[in-house]
Amino acid sequence: MPLKEALKCFSCFEVSGLCSRVLSELRRVFGVDVTELLSPYSELLLCSGLFTEVYLVSNDLLGVVNVLRRSGRVPYCVGIYVGRFRGRKPYLIPSTMLANTVFSRLGRYVSTVVVSDEGLKPFLYGRDVLKASVTKVYPKLRRKDIAFVVGSDGYVYGVGISLVDDSTINDLGRNDVVVKNVFDVGWYLRGGTEPREKKFKT
C-alpha cells in the first residue's frame, strides 16, 4: 500500500496548467462552461494527495480556504465536489453531486442513460447497466467515455463508462452491458465512511 502523501490544495493561480486541463475536460463532458453555469461556484480548487480531487468553490469559500492554508491546513472537502482527476482516460470522473447540480441548472441531460426502476436497483448494488433497463438515452454516448445514470425520477444515481456509442446502442442484445458502473450512490450505504480510494472501480 502506498504511503499516504500529505494533502495539498491549490487554486488556479498556482496550477494554471492543471486547471486548464480540468476545465477543458469538464467542457468536453458537459458541453458547457461549468464554472459559468454554476456561478458563484466558479473557482476551481485542486487538492492532491494520493489522488487529485477537484472542487468548485465560491469566492467566499475560497477566502475561508486561504485562511486555513495560511495556518498550514487544508480542507477535508469544500464546496461542490467535482470529481477525481487522473493521469489516464477518462481523465475526470465527475461526481454525482456535480452532475445533479449541472443538469438541474442546465435543464437537460448530456451523455446520460435513463434506467427503469427495475434496472436501477441492481445498479445501486454496484452492477452494470444492461440494455434491457435503459429507457432513454441522451446524447452523446461515446465508447469508453463517461456516462451518467439517471433514474426515472430524473435524479443522477451514478456515473459509469459507456461501452457503446449513440449509434451502436441499438445493436446490443437485452443482456449486454451499456454502462460499466464506476460509482453509484449505493456507495453511501455500502461504504459511506470508507476511504475514498476504494470508491472507483476503473
Add this chain to the structure above:
Amino acid sequence: MTFPKVDELVRLFSVSVSERARALASRYGFRDYMVERYYMMFGDWGVVEELLRSFDRGLNKVVRCNTLRVPDCSYLVSRLGRLGFTLRGVSWCGYAFEVLSEGFVSLGATHEFLAGMYYVHRGLATLLPPIILSPKPSDRVLDLAAGVGGKTTHLSQIMGGSGVVVAVDIDRFKVRALRSNLERLGVCNVVVVRMDGRLVPEVFGEGFFSKVLLDAPCTGEGIIQVDRSRRFKTDVVDLARASQLQYELLLTALRSVCSGGYVLYSTCSIAPEEDEFVVDSVLNDLDGVEVVDIPKIIDFHPGITEFGRLRFSDELRRCVRTYPHVHGMEGFFICLLRKL
C-alpha cells in the same frame, strides 16, 4: 479563568444516593447517582419515575426533507408513502416529518435517501438548534462539533445553500460520514475541516464567524431512548470530563464569534453539570456575553438555576430544556448567547 479540574468537578458533582433512588435505579436499570440527580432536578419522585419510564418508550425517527434537492416536500412524502412509510408533518418545521411507521425498506436504504432527498434525524429535538440559530445567507457560520453533519446540512438548508458554513470535527470517521452526507444531499456552501475545535480561533482568528453552533459532545443523558447503554456506561468522572471539554469548547465558540454575533450552545443531555453549569461558568469568566431569549417554538421548560449545592445566574432561565416525558422528544438543552 478558573474552571475546576476534573477531580474538583468530581467532588462538586458527587451526590449521596438515597434508598429511594437506589430502588428506582435498580428497577429501571440506571446508575443510582443518575436517579438521585433527577430527583434533585424535579423534586418529585413521581416525575422522576415518569422520566425513567419515558426512556423506555423509544423515539419516532424524523425525516428532514432536503429542500436543496426537493423543491416540493409533498413529492417526497408521497414517494415514501408508496414505500409503506406513515409520516406526520411537524407543526413547527414545515419540511420535517415524524415517521409513525416504517416502510418495506429501511429509511437509510431507499432510493430517495440515496438521491439525497432527505436526512434522517433520530428525534425531533435535533432539529431545534439550527432553527433557533436561524442563519441568514449572508452569515459565516461555524459548526464547531459537526459530527456526521445533521446540523451542518440543516444550517445550509436554512441558508438556502448560500453563505458559508465551516464544519469542524476531529473524528476521522465522523468527518468521512459528514462528507458523504454533504455530497449525497448536494450541499455546496460548506468547508469541512478535520481538527480539534479548540484550535479554531488560532487558525481563523478571533471573531471570524457571525454565528456559531456548538452542539457539544456530551454524555447523552437525553438520548437514553436511542442508546440504552447510556443508563449505566457513564459515571461522575465522565460527567466531569465532558463538562470540562464543553467549557473549553464554549469559550472557543465565544472567541470565534464576532461582536454582536450569536453562539448557540446545545447538548443532548439533561445533566445540569453539562448544561447550566457550563454556561454559568463561562458567563462568570467572560465579560460582554449575554443570554438571549429563545423564540417559543414549542412549550419549552426554562433553564434551571438551582441544582443541589450549585446555584446559577437567573439569566439561565432564558435557556430552554426539552424532556422525553414532557415533550415526547430527546432530552435537550439549548442556550442562545450573544457576544456584545
